[in-house]
Amino acid sequence: MANPAHRQIGATDARNTLSALLDRVEAGEEIVITRRGRPVARLISVVAAVHDRIEAKRAADALLAAARGWRLDGMTVNELKAEGR
Numbered sequence: 001m002a003n004p005a006h007r008q009i010g011a012t013d014a015r016n017t018l019s020a021l022l023d024r025v026e027a028g029e030e031i032v033i034t035r036r037g038r039p040v041a042r043l044i045s046v047v048a049a050v051h052d053r054i055e056a057k058r059a060a061d062a063l064l065a066a067a068r069g070w071r072l073d074g075m076t077v078n079e080l081k082a083e084g085r
Contacts, residue, residue, distance in 0.1 A: 008032045008039070 014021060014033045021031050021043060031043040070077055
């Protein structure tokens with residue numbers, strides 16, 4: 001993985017060291033679990049997952065708010081749609 005905060009571990013090793021992995025995730029680390037060298041799952045804290053969702057919703061809301069004012073040839077997107085453009 002490109003992010004140095006991510007650590008990769010094989011599925012068998014993950015199963016054998018789950019408690020230690022949970023401690024690391026709780027401390028903020030992100031673990032990628034692989035099977036035969038291919039990433040198949042990501043172990044992250046619940047707090048981080050909730051934070052990511054909140055940030056994504058905030059970004060989507062900002063994009064929607066910005067798009068409300070977009071115009072092309074003086075017309076809004078909805079007006080252009082209604083004209084079939």
